[in-house]
Amino acid sequence: MASELIAIVAGVGPGTGASVARRFAKTYPVVLLARKRENFESLADEINMSGGKAIGISTDVSSKDSLANALSAIKKEFGDSVCAAAAIFNASGGFLRKPFLEIDPSVFEQSLNVSALGGILFSQTFLPLLLKGKEQGEHPPTLIFTGATASVKSSAQMASFSTGKWALRALSQSLAKEFGPQGVHVAHAIIDGVIDIPRTKEWLKGLGPEAKLSSDGIANDYWYLHTQPTTNFTWELDTRPAVEKW
Amino acid sequence: MASELIAIVAGVGPGTGASVARRFAKTYPVVLLARKRENFESLADEINMSGGKAIGISTDVSSKDSLANALSAIKKEFGDSVCAAAAIFNASGGFLRKPFLEIDPSVFEQSLNVSALGGILFSQTFLPLLLKGKEQGEHPPTLIFTGATASVKSSAQMASFSTGKWALRALSQSLAKEFGPQGVHVAHAIIDGVIDIPRTKEWLKGLGPEAKLSSDGIANDYWYLHTQPTTNFTWELDTRPAVEKW
Amino acid sequence: MASELIAIVAGVGPGTGASVARRFAKTYPVVLLARKRENFESLADEINMSGGKAIGISTDVSSKDSLANALSAIKKEFGDSVCAAAAIFNASGGFLRKPFLEIDPSVFEQSLNVSALGGILFSQTFLPLLLKGKEQGEHPPTLIFTGATASVKSSAQMASFSTGKWALRALSQSLAKEFGPQGVHVAHAIIDGVIDIPRTKEWLKGLGPEAKLSSDGIANDYWYLHTQPTTNFTWELDTRPAVEKW
Amino acid sequence: MASELIAIVAGVGPGTGASVARRFAKTYPVVLLARKRENFESLADEINMSGGKAIGISTDVSSKDSLANALSAIKKEFGDSVCAAAAIFNASGGFLRKPFLEIDPSVFEQSLNVSALGGILFSQTFLPLLLKGKEQGEHPPTLIFTGATASVKSSAQMASFSTGKWALRALSQSLAKEFGPQGVHVAHAIIDGVIDIPRTKEWLKGLGPEAKLSSDGIANDYWYLHTQPTTNFTWELDTRPAVEKW
Numbered sequence A, B, C, D: 001m002a003s004e005l006i007a008i009v010a011g012v013g014p015g016t017g018a019s020v021a022r023r024f025a026k027t028y029p030v031v032l033l034a035r036k037r038e039n040f041e042s043l044a045d046e047i048n049m050s051g052g053k054a055i056g057i058s059t060d061v062s063s064k065d066s067l068a069n070a071l072s073a074i075k076k077e078f079g080d081s082v083c084a085a086a087a088i089f090n091a092s093g094g095f096l097r098k099p100f101l102e103i104d105p106s107v108f109e110q111s112l113n114v115s116a117l118g119g120i121l122f123s124q125t126f127l128p129l130l131l132k133g134k135e136q137g138e139h140p141p142t143l144i145f146t147g148a149t150a151s152v153k154s155s156a157q158m159a160s161f162s163t164g165k166w167a168l169r170a171l172s173q174s175l176a177k178e179f180g181p182q183g184v185h186v187a188h189a190i191i192d193g194v195i196d197i198p199r200t201k202e203w204l205k206g207l208g209p210e211a212k213l214s215s216d217g218i219a220n221d222y223w224y225l226h227t228q229p230t231t232n233f234t235w236e237l238d239t240r241p242a243v244e245k246w
Helices: A016-025 A041-049 A064-078 A105-132 A159-179 A215-227 B016-025 B041-049 B064-078 B105-132 B159-179 B215-227 C016-025 C041-049 C064-078 C105-132 C159-182 C215-227 D016-025 D041-049 D064-078 D105-132 D159-179 D215-227
Strands: A005-010 A030-034 A054-058 A083-089 A142-148 A185-191 A236-239 B005-010 B030-034 B054-058 B083-089 B142-148 B185-191 B236-239 C005-010 C030-034 C054-058 C083-089 C142-148 C185-191 C236-239 D005-010 D030-034 D054-058 D083-089 D142-148 D185-191 D236-239
Touching (some): A005 A016, A005 A064, A005 A105, A016 A030, A016 A041, A016 A083, A030 A041, A030 A064, A041 A054, A064 A105, A083 A105, A083 A215, A105 A142, A105 A159, A105 C105, A142 A159, A159 C105, A159 C159, A185 A215, A215 A236, B005 B016, B016 B030, B016 B041, B016 B215, B030 B041, B030 B064, B041 B054, B054 B064, B064 B105, B105 B142, B105 D105, B142 B159, B142 B215, B159 D159, B185 B215, B215 B236, C005 C016, C005 C064, C005 C105, C016 C030, C016 C041, C016 C083, C016 C215, C030 C041, C054 C064, C064 C105, C083 C105, C083 C215, C105 C142, C142 C159, C142 C215, C159 C185, C185 C215, D005 D064, D016 D030, D016 D041, D016 D083, D016 D215, D030 D041, D030 D064, D041 D054, D064 D105, D083 D105, D105 D142, D105 D159, D142 D159, D142 D215, D159 D185, D185 D215, D215 D236
Parallel strands (some): A005 A030, A005 A083, A030 A054, A083 A142, B005 B030, B005 B083, B083 B142, B142 B185, B185 B236, C005 C030, C005 C083, C030 C054, C185 C236, D005 D030, D005 D083, D030 D054, D083 D142, D142 D185, D185 D236
Antiparallel strands (some): A236 B236, C236 D236
8 A cells, every 4th residue: 555645734823824734735635733723623624625635633843742642643544654745834932022121031932942942843753754755756755944034034122033933944954954865855935024814904904915925825835845856956935025125 | 919928038058048948938939148149049949849939139148238239139029019027137157266366357357247237237128128017927027037056155266256146146136125016026046056967967976866956947946936926926045956065 | 339340151161151251350250150160160260369350150041040040149249239241141052963863852952942042041131230231331231142153054963053053143133133222232253163172172183273263362352342332333253263164 | 674564445435444544554554545536645644644654546446457556556665575464445336226227337337346346356466465464464464345234135226236245245255265274364344334424424313423333443343353363263244333223
């Protein structure tokens, strides 16, 4: 029996994560990881009802044990020989934009635990499935990290976000260099702008309908990265609305 | 009559330029610019014979007058209302890798004239056609610059190449910020590795068949950039073989 | 009574930390923070016996409580109105250079705890003393972070070091932008090369006596940064031996 | 007779150039290069009358012949065995901040000719004197390039400045790597802000007396770079007023 080839998406809120899951679900069964069930349940239902296959697993990416449980659940569902075609780390810790001295250390800690340590634990958990996926699929197995403006620029009062995001970018660059030669494509996307989701509906209205990033557009970028052959791996791309100031 | 929508490619040697021309010729008539006729003649024939349309114009991108002549020839061929869907600047000045004090100033001058000033003159010549192309095509008009490892890293003895390439990257970033809000997608690609062309056949042989960049893969990247919607413009991506050390 | 103006150095091993402590001790009483007493005892003795003043406090920078204890000890020694002329964060978590999948998650965690969270907690603890130091001294109060090659480049198998170092650099940039306008000079130094200490005695021998960084030279750089006026703050400088390949 | 050890400063307007010349004139005879005599005459007089030694030579750094004439004049004044302790390239081409398509190509050309080609020609002319200066002085011979915000960031409508500045930064990085191992210290300074000179007197007034860079402070930075030993070369530092937004 051929091994099942799946895509794993961590961090499936209403924006990038959901769009990426829908996009990869056109080709692969997808595993949706989020701490809260309400973040993946309706998305899983939607995918399952529209001809795809999705399972959601309540997972805390900052916990090694929680990720081990997720892996067990994946193997239970798809068999021990399951392989990964793609793993997308889209999780981010919460953060506060306010004066540095007014932020409780736990905010920084939690942000580092999710964005940085979470990225590390996610990679350690699923890289073995990606390495096994090498000969299985049409495209090289792909590990993608979602970055932000704050991955390359650290503004005043933004340290509780940027510290984790810079660490995650460092992780992705190191992994790209280590696992590229082993056939796994590791990439990092700098999402530079506001994503168009219900919560941001009222933002940037004066700039017209195209002032916000389309999360489906981001999902297309991720899918494109996934389709690149081993002769042409992109580590990093940025993406922003045409009207964005930068 | 609808305006004709073309793609213009400057610098069509055997690698990236030719592949990009072939890729864009699947959708648009292409204009091939190179100083020497032998660099575009057989490519134009090949495209014309395989169902596409191509014309070659002998052009020196470091000369304003030569570019003005190219523009006249384009208008003669495609009409005064011709618009551009894409313009790709793939030209580079020659350079020497040897001790700085042994390089004749003319080498630096020629490199700056082609890579930096050439990029400027090319952009000034064809941005008006791209701006006009906005409402015409399926995709936002796109101006792409070919960069290299030396666009972001300036090694010893490489200044005659890197000075022009850093200048070109500066140009592309400034134009992306100025013309993005006007609907033109400006992008820069960092080609980080050896491209697989006849001249490099014997290079990196020990690293296996995938140690070199596929120029068709690069062309796919450029085409993908061209298809991004105005909500999701990538300014820069890098690309390299999976096995590349970086 | 004028407030006492001190310098605080976290991470005082045999290299940069010790040299920096000696350099700042020429002008200020210095507080030496390290987890292990043996890392600061002989240095404190040396400074005290050569006409300076130093106290060592056993401190774990990754612990908020430990830093609070250090602050109490400082106030006990120098009075509640103590101010800081300089605070230098030179601590680093341990790391392993080996395949990513063979590294225990605790290594990454400890590295992030010291390099990233440690830098955050150190800054939250001592920025209030620096802010108070503004009108007291000859030079603007200065907060300096020690970075490394791995602060800007993340090599294969180096993620357990680079993730923390990139996060620390993000912290320093954000703090520079927030606290510069408040009169505190925040800087980051990229130490790019091997430092000449007993442990590295046999390294790079073939490259001659000047192939390694002098830690006293680094201390001079830090002191120079400290002396810059508010009209001329440097955020970042790199430093390496003349013969270093980079 | 010992060889004369001089400092050469190209681009001596009222700001950085003049301050750097005054600073280095405390230790070395200085050679002032500028196209227009009025840019160096009163400065040379001032230095000569205050106990230093300065000569001005009318020089166009974008012209190889003009630089050759300058070198002849220097040898005539200081002898054929003259050596350089420092060479500072502070020249910049003019530029226009306006829409890209409204700028005459000659503006870009002139900017590239001064900032990029000028830096190359200046380096080719004076590196031999710096190499000869190695065993002569107290400090390693130093070649410093003046950069700007636009050396690392290319804003909309700023391409006529940034293209030259990025090229100059590429030059400085390549030369640092090539000539560092030969004992010449090559550095690049990113001047990020408005310099306090008569022309900018009315600028940023609302931000207080310290909102502008002190050119004497920049000169101190350059002097500090010059004094770094071969074990501790800084390639790049940035500098800005504490209140600057960045």
